[in-house]
Amino acid sequence: MIEIKNIHKSYHMGSNSLHVLKGINFNVKEGELVSIMGSSGSGKSTLLNILGMLDEADSGEYVLDGFPIQNLNEKIAAKYRNEFLGFIFQSFNLINYKSALDNVALPLYYQGIKRKERIDKARHYLEKVGLGPWSNHLPSELSGGQKQRVAIARALASDPKVLLADEPTGALDTATSYEVMELIQGINDEGKTILVVTHEHDIANMTKRIVNLKDGVIIDDSLVEQVRASQYV
Amino acid sequence: MFNKDRWDEILQALATNKFRTFLTAFGVFWGIFILVLLLALTNGLKNGVTADFGDFATNSMFMWTQRTSMPYKGMPKGRNFSYKLDDVEAIKAQVPNLKYVSPRNQLGGFMGSNNVTRGTKTGAFEIYGDYPEYINQQPMDILQGRFISYSDINTKRKVCVIGTDVVKGLYDKGEEVMGSYIKINGVNFMVVGTFKMSNSQGDREQDANTVYIPFTTFGNAFNRGDNVGWMAITAVDDVTITSVKQQIFDLMKSRHKVAPEDDRAIGHWDLSEQFERVNGLFTILTIVGYFVGALVLMSGIIGISNIMLIVVKERTKEIGVRRALGASPWTIKGQILQESLLLTILSGMVGISFSAFMIWLLNYLLDSSGPVENFANPSVNMTVVFTALIILVVSGLLAGLIPANSATKMKPVDALRIE
Numbered sequence: 331m332i333e334i335k336n337i338h339k340s341y342h343m344g345s346n347s348l349h350v351l352k353g354i355n356f357n358v359k360e361g362e363l364v365s366i367m368g369s370s371g372s373g374k375s376t377l378l379n380i381l382g383m384l385d386e387a388d389s390g391e392y393v394l395d396g397f398p399i400q401n402l403n404e405k406i407a408a409k410y411r412n413e414f415l416g417f418i419f420q421s422f423n424l425i426n427y428k429s430a431l432d433n434v435a436l437p438l439y440y441q442g443i444k445r446k447e448r449i450d451k452a453r454h455y456l457e458k459v460g461l462g463p464w465s466n467h468l469p470s471e472l473s474g475g476q477k478q479r480v481a482i483a484r485a486l487a488s489d490p491k492v493l494l495a496d497e498p499t500g501a502l503d504t505a506t507s508y509e510v511m512e513l514i515q516g517i518n519d520e521g522k523t524i525l526v527v528t529h530e531h532d533i534a535n536m537t538k539r540i541v542n543l544k545d546g547v548i549i550d551d552s553l554v555e556q557v558r559a560s561q562y563v
Numbered sequence: 564m565f566n567k568d569r570w571d572e573i574l575q576a577l578a579t580n581k582f583r584t585f586l587t588a589f590g591v592f593w594g595i596f597i598l599v600l601l602l603a604l605t606n607g608l609k610n611g612v613t614a615d616f617g618d619f620a621t622n623s624m625f626m627w628t629q630r631t632s633m634p635y636k637g638m639p640k641g642r643n644f645s646y647k648l649d650d651v652e653a654i655k656a657q658v659p660n661l662k663y664v665s666p667r668n669q670l671g672g673f674m675g676s677n678n679v680t681r682g683t684k685t686g687a688f689e690i691y692g693d694y695p696e697y698i699n700q701q702p703m704d705i706l707q708g709r710f711i712s713y714s715d716i717n718t719k720r721k722v723c724v725i726g727t728d729v730v731k732g733l734y735d736k737g738e739e740v741m742g743s744y745i746k747i748n749g750v751n752f753m754v755v756g757t758f759k760m761s762n763s764q765g766d767r768e769q770d771a772n773t774v775y776i777p778f779t780t781f782g783n784a785f786n787r788g789d790n791v792g793w794m795a796i797t798a799v800d801d802v803t804i805t806s807v808k809q810q811i812f813d814l815m816k817s818r819h820k821v822a823p824e825d826d827r828a829i830g831h832w833d834l835s836e837q838f839e840r841v842n843g844l845f846t847i848l849t850i851v852g853y854f855v856g857a858l859v860l861m862s863g864i865i866g867i868s869n870i871m872l873i874v875v876k877e878r879t880k881e882i883g884v885r886r887a888l889g890a891s892p893w894t895i896k897g898q899i900l901q902e903s904l905l906l907t908i909l910s911g912m913v914g915i916s917f918s919a920f921m922i923w924l925l926n927y928l929l930d931s932s933g934p935v936e937n938f939a940n941p942s943v944n945m946t947v948v949f950t951a952l953i954i955l956v957v958s959g960l961l962a963g964l965i966p967a968n969s970a971t972k973m974k975p976v977d978a979l980r981i982e
Contacts, residue, residue: 384887384976404971405891412889423884423979427579439568440889486890 331492331524332358332381337390339376344461350376352546358525363518363556365534368543377495378527378538382415382494383407395414395491412440416485417460420497422477424469430480431456431465431551437488445509456485458511475506482513488523493517493524499533505562532557573902576874584651587870588840588910590863591978593831595914595951596921598856599943603922605852607941609845613838620700620797621665621838626811626831627793628819635822644819644828648782653818654794658810663700664789668692668781669737675748679733681745688725689773690747692781692792698762700797708741708756715777722749723786724756744772750784804835834905856952859894864907864958871903871966882970892971899970900963907959908952912959915948 339351353408358364368374379385380392383399392399394414402410416437417423435452443451456465459479459508469477478498485493495514499507511533516523518538526537534540535557542550577584632643645684651666658794670690671678677685698710706727715722723745725733744751752774759771782788796811812829815821819830875882882895925941 382887384979385974397832405893408886408889408891408894411887417887419884419979423880423887425884427575427882434691436885440885440891445568484888493873 331360331362331395332356333391334381334527337377337380337387337389337392339373339380339385339387348509350367350546351380354390354499354546354548356541356548356551358523359400359524360491360509361521362539363515363524363526363537364539364541365537366526366541366543366562367529367531367534372543373546374527374529374543378525379492380497381492381521381525382417383411384563386422395450402535412437414491415480416488416490416493417482418478418485418493418495418498423483424477424480424484426469428467430483430538433480434484434487438485441488445528451488452483455486456480458486459483473506474502474511478502478506478510479513482510486517488559490547491523493522495524495526495529497529499528499530508562509554515556565911568628569898569901572898573905576902577906580874581974582808583870584906585803587867588906588913589590589905590866591860591955592863592914594856594860594863595955596918597859598912598951599915599918599947600921601851601900601942602851602947603918603925603941605845605848606943607925607938609841610940610942611936611938612841619834622662622800622835623700623795623797624808624828624831624833624835625795626808626815626829629828629830631821632826632827633825635824636820636827638686638820644821646794646819648791650754650815650818651794653813654796654814657814658807660799660807661793661796662799663696663797665694665697665700665795666778666793667697667795668785668787668790668792669776669943670781670785679729679745679747681733681743683974684733685732686729688729688732690781691773692778692785692787693775694778697795700795703760706759708754710756710774711777716779716783719783720777721750721752721780721781722755722777723752723756724758724775726756726773727759728771729774730757739850747774747776748785752780764770800837803839805833805839808833823870825828841896860954860958861908867906867959868962868965870970871899871963875899875904875966875970878972879970879978879981883973883975883981886971886975887979895965895971899967900960903963904956904959907955907962911952911955915951 331485333547334354334356337354337550338349340347342348342357342425354377366374366377376385380387381465383402394410397410398415399410418503423437424430428436431452434456435448438448438451439532453462453465460480461476461483464472464476472480473488478501498514499510502510508531514526515526524537526533528534532538535554536559537554538556540550541548569656628644628646631640631644646666648666653665655661668691671688677687678690679688682981693711694716695711695713708724710724711722714720725745726742732912733745734740734743740754740757743754745751745754776784782790787889796808798807808831812826812831813823815829816825817930818821879885882890885895886892922941922943929935929939
């Protein structure tokens, strides 16, 4: 599903340049649930942003489901992001003046789907994450865990090939984190490919494969025995 | 551009910041309001001043004789002379580009004594001897019957066309006017028509106090022979009377043995020249109106641009999220452009409506308080309104352009990082 070869990325700040990714090679097959771990500054978020086409690598190859992702103009990148990827952010990034339902429907809006169909689909995904009764609430009227579940429903709405989660539990307490992870595991069980960036070991252990990043290189990439989040809930 | 969802998005965005939206819109509202009002006031001033010209064909002049001021060809200075009817023919034949040459004679006038009687009723009116063309130079509405015709001129009929005030003065209400006779300085004339001045405003009473009779009849009945009191000369539309009048003067001087350099022998009033002078003044005033209005409008536009920049800045993160969800740069740009366009057009429309209301109010007050000197009927035509609208649309786009560009300039990852 995801193939990257020799990805390099550095940031320039004035005369200093910071080499963040120093040649990453890494493949993800369909249906995998991968966590990317590493301390802060290890380049894990940068990697995820490059995978999400939110940022561009300086060099290297990136193929997403057979589509080469290179030198895309912003229009095509937007289209690919919309069709191939679903994002889950640490700070949820819901649009605060839109109801939960409208937030979930937003990616469908950019796909050009008609309003009625959009709302039906959005409602379906909102029910899937257990927030059916909250569909008309604004994000400010929801708890952190509920917000993240709305964000997950939004990421799922356009039926993407890959879900990219950047510290999805970073802003949540332990109990809520496990609830969210349970949801993510459930989605993965249905066959969706998911990448999770985290620095928490318990979260990482709930995935099927852990990729460890340090100073811009992968130091460890191993399959693990998945811990089901449901046993904590 | 015209889908409902986009509108929902925009209205939602505007409604979240009602007060700011209102303040932004007010700048443009005020600009367009001032622009339209300024132009309307200029127009009112212009209408007021040009009303003094009446609606006499503006490309015209009046020409009369004065005493000569130089001796010439054995004639002394200080001599009186008079135009004759064959001068009119000569002008028509020898000076090109003239539309009408109307010889005129007058009897009675300002503070004149009673000169018209009908039975026991009398009145002091202005009696003019005229040719049929005169009605083309001085537009008037024929209410009954007709104006003077060439057969009246040729057969020197004793007929007259009388103004509404003459009817009021000499007839009882409901009395039949047509075909009746009135006595002018002891001579009987049959009434063949009544008229009133077109677009008559309060001060035109004098004009309706008038009796027109055929020029030739006038000469016979009142001992003028073929003497011409003065002439009203109108040039064709694309040639100004100012440019041909010297030819006419020269012709008249040679026909009446007046020294060629004797400018005081011929008196004239060039309506076109005066009209152009006033027109030029108002053209400048209109330009000033546009200029000042446009500047005020521009500060409103800058306000919108400013606010849109802030909106974009504030929503940098939201825009980042939207782009992560698949919004293309043009979707974002389009939305911002449409938002600023909506703001400008909407507030512009309100401004135009409000100024229209003010103009209506002004007109209403003018109507109820009676005419004011040099000011009448402030108004703007549709061209101005459309121009204003076009200015609005263009400036709405301009106001949105910079913010729209800055919204998508950033990489989505940087936009998302902003708190």
